[in-house]
Amino acid sequence: MLDDTDRRILRYYQSDPEAPASQLADAAGVTPTTLSRRLDRLRDTGVLKGVRNVINWPALGYEVEVSLRVTLDKTQPRAFDEFIPAARLVPEVIEIQTFLGQVDVRLSVIARDMGHYQQLYREQLLVLPHINDIEALMQVARVKGQETLPI
Amino acid sequence: MIDLDDTDRALIRALAKDATRNAGALGRDLGLSQPACWRRIKRLKEAGVFRGTRLEVDAAALGFGVTVFLGVKLATKGRVSLEDFERAVTAIPEVQTVEHVLGLYDYRLRVVARDISDFERVLRRRVMTLPGLGNVEANVLLSEERRPGPI
Numbered sequence: 001m002l003d004d005t006d007r008r009i010l011r012y013y014q015s016d017p018e019a020p021a022s023q024l025a026d027a028a029g030v031t032p033t034t035l036s037r038r039l040d041r042l043r044d045t046g047v048l049k050g051v052r053n054v055i056n057w058p059a060l061g062y063e064v065e066v067s068l069r070v071t072l073d074k075t076q077p078r079a080f081d082e083f084i085p086a087a088r089l090v091p092e093v094i095e096i097q098t099f100l101g102q103v104d105v106r107l108s109v110i111a112r113d114m115g116h117y118q119q120l121y122r123e124q125l126l127v128l129p130h131i132n133d134i135e136a137l138m139q140v141a142r143v144k145g146q147e148t149l150p151i
Numbered sequence: 152m153i154d155l156d157d158t159d160r161a162l163i164r165a166l167a168k169d170a171t172r173n174a175g176a177l178g179r180d181l182g183l184s185q186p187a188c189w190r191r192i193k194r195l196k197e198a199g200v201f202r203g204t205r206l207e208v209d210a211a212a213l214g215f216g217v218t219v220f221l222g223v224k225l226a227t228k229g230r231v232s233l234e235d236f237e238r239a240v241t242a243i244p245e246v247q248t249v250e251h252v253l254g255l256y257d258y259r260l261r262v263v264a265r266d267i268s269d270f271e272r273v274l275r276r277r278v279m280t281l282p283g284l285g286n287v288e289a290n291v292l293l294s295e296e297r298r299p300g301p302i
Contacts, residue, residue: 002213010213014206017170049207051170055163055300056202061152062301067252067259091301099220101290106220110300137222137254143237147205149215149263150244 002047005030009038010048011151017051057094062110064117064138068125069103071133079130080104090124153198158183160302162191163200167299170204215263217270218292221278222256224285231283239281245273256288 005028012019012027019027025035042048057065072079080098087093087107095108109125111117126134155163161181165172178188195201210218225231233251240249240260248261262278264270278287 007213010206010208014208017204017206045212047209047212049209050168052168052205052207053166053170053201054203054205055167055302056199057300059153059199060155060302067250088296088298091298094298094300096296096298097220098293098295099290100293102288103290106290135255137252137256137259139250139252141251143249143251143258144241144246145248145250146203147247147261149208149210149213149247151213 001045005034006038006042006047007151009035010042013039014148014151057110061112062092063113064111066109066111066117067137067139068107068109069135069137070105070107070128070131071102072104073130073132074104076130082129083131086128090120090128092120092124153195153200159191159195162188163195163302164299166192166195166201167302210263214265216266217264218295219262219264219270220290220292221260221262222288222290223258223260223278224255224287225257225283226285227283235282236284240278243273243277245277 009024009028009030012024016024021032021035025032028035030038039048070083072083076082083105084096084098087096087105090109092109092111093107094110095106097106098104099106107125109117109120111120158181162177165177165180174189174192175185177183177192178185181188183191210216225233225236236258237249237251240246240258245262245264246260247263248259250259251257252259260278262270262273264273274287274289278284
């Protein structure tokens with residue numbers, strides 16, 4: 001499936017997704033034709049899903065980011081099926097993850113300030129269905145955030 | 152903070168989904184000329200609306216079948232250098248993100264591994280040997296969904 005050339009291309013591509021194709025081809029040691037053929041195949045097979053700009057929420061006035069760790073009431077068989085669609089309806093929820101472990105679901109929530117967060121928490125988050133326990137971690141700083149894979 | 156109109160918001164949404172589209176194509180969708188669209192994108196980028204670009208890949212197809220989130224508590228507060236911990240933890244290739252948080256834990260780490268036994272290797276050899284490490288809680292990621300956010 002994937003050979004060393006594919007991995008080399010992806011390694012350089014993920015470290016600088018905005019680099020021009022010629023530079024990427026040079027770094028990966030392939031010709032521009034090979035590069036474009038390889039990238040097409042990686043896209044067709046779904047390995048490469050795309051390139052996204054990551055929004056810098058503080059620049060848009062969202063200064064607060066909170067990680068809400070939720071434990072659901074598992075005596076309710078539909079707890080996950082009802083909690084997740086309800087969480088999707090809150091626009092300030094920017095990430096929904098499910099886990100195997102002490103935490104069932106984690107929501108990343110952004111807010112303009114602490115007052116806004118308190119309002120969101122009381123009016124839209126605490127009322128989500130089947131919550132057993134909820135814990136908040138407030139983000140102080142993002143020390144590393146590129147999410148690159150050690151390909 | 153930057154002032155945004157509806158067209159700016161639509162541009163941010165489009166670029167957060169696909170960073171590879173050019174001003175011409177985006178402008179056609181939004182009823183803008185190519186130069187007008189280009190000027191808007193330039194203004195958004197200069198205002199720091201994006202904190203970077205990210206290559207979206209299928210981690211499982213690249214052999215990374217397991218993602219684990221670790222909640223880390225430092226052992227002796229005040230005596231451990233946060234800088235030493237942060238420098239050491241960000242240097243681990245399998246650690247994709249490091250967030251400094253307030254609450255039950257001091258740091259939140261996103262770790263990728265090939266499988267559970269590979270994760271055990273990373274945990275024992277790399278994470279457990281970090282300077283100042285105290286308690287560690289692990290939650291295995293089952294599913295993940297990123298939402299567009301309030302834009």
